[in-house]
Amino acid sequence: MNAPRWLREPLLHFMVAGAALYVGAAWLAPPPDSGRSIVIDEDRLVTALRQRSGVTDERAVRAGLAAMPATERAKLVHETAAEEALWREGRALGLDVVDGVVRMRVLQQMRLILAGEATRGMTVSDAEVGEFYAANRSSYGEPAAFTFSHLFYADPQGEARSRTALARLRAATERPDQWGDRFLYQSTYSSTGAQEIAAQFGIGFIAAIAQLTPGLSWQGPVKSDHGWHLVLLRAKEEARVPPLVTIEARVREDALAAKRARAVDASVDRLLARYHVSER
CATH class of the missing domain: 3.10.50.40 (Chitinase A; domain 3)
Incomplete structure (x- = not known):
């Protein structure tokens, strides 16, 4: 039995083969970007630097960015990427919809959420208070x-x-x-x-x-x-640093605040680790 004439058309064979290749490529290729990639380009760094410094002259900010030491630039990239990760996670939780707030408010809410999870029940020991006092004596002068x-x-x-x-x-x-x-x-x-x-x-x-x-x-x-x-x-x-015993309550409060800040920073870093960060 002969196949219908239209099945023997070369053009049809070409189209079927092309479709098969397309489907195969789609099946074998990695899925499209799922939102786990963060690209930090110079414009984003300039915006971040302007927000931090309060400088409005873009040319001056770009010049400052160009002259920035590598370690400081890497820190700026890290902090900018962390803010973007917090923003995305906040949006995923619907914070921007619930409160109808702008980006900065979402970032603040995410940090509060992370702080609540990371610092619940946190205390500092007497040894930690003593170590903090020794490391920060000049702050209490x-x-x-x-x-x-x-x-x-x-x-x-x-x-x-x-x-x-x-x-x-x-x-x-x-x-x-x-x-x-x-x-x-x-x-x-x-x-x-x-x-x-x-x-x-x-x-x-x-x-x-x-x-x-x-x-x-x-x-x-x-x-x-x-x-x-x-x-x-x-x-x-004369200028002096009070002994720890006279300002222990204040030092304990500062030591706890510093410990909490470190815990929140660690939580932000763990969250950021879910993303691939690149600089362009």
């Missing part, structure tokens, strides 16, 4: 503090006027209660930290009074950002 009164003399002629006043004070001929010009801040400071004094008087002033010897005599004149001052330095407390 208390700056030098000063107790003093001052008389202010504004420019011009502030220095000359203050020197005249100092001679009269040392001669003990008058009380200084009403002396000096009106000052923007206080006339007397008690156990005030060096940073606060520097913020009000300037770095030069705090450096100068740090060299004075506490006592009952007026000293100066001392230059500030505002003019000239005569200073009666009553007490000076």
Whole structure:
């Protein structure tokens, strides 16, 4: 029995063979991208760097990115990829639909979810507190503090006027209660930290009074950002780090926060490990 003529057409044979090859290729080929690939190109790094730095000049950001050391660039790629992974996982959970929020909010929610899972019931031992204190002593340092009164003399002629006043004070001929010009801040400071004094008087002033010897005599004149001052330095407390026993509660809280942060970072890294990250 002869096959129908249309079955003997060469064109039909070609089409059938092509279809078979197409189906075979589709069957043997790996499935299309399932959303587990994250590609970080320069534009994404520029966007991430602008968000972190707050710099709006794109050319400056690109120049900074080009000059960035390899280790810092790798860290930026890692963090950008981690944010993308969190975003995708958050969308998979429907967070963007439930709250109708933008990307940053989804990232925050995902970190909260991971934090809840990774840090539930977490505590720190006394040994961990001690180790954290030893590694971060400088964070708990208390700056030098000063107790003093001052008389202010504004420019011009502030220095000359203050020197005249100092001679009269040392001669003990008058009380200084009403002396000096009106000052923007206080006339007397008690156990005030060096940073606060520097913020009000300037770095030069705090450096100068740090060299004075506490006592009952007026000293100066001392230059500030505002003019000239005569200073009666009553007490000076050196910078120090409080012993652990006096700030243990604070250190324990900080140590626990750091431990939790490490646990969350580890959770983010495990989540990111599900993805293939590449830089283009």
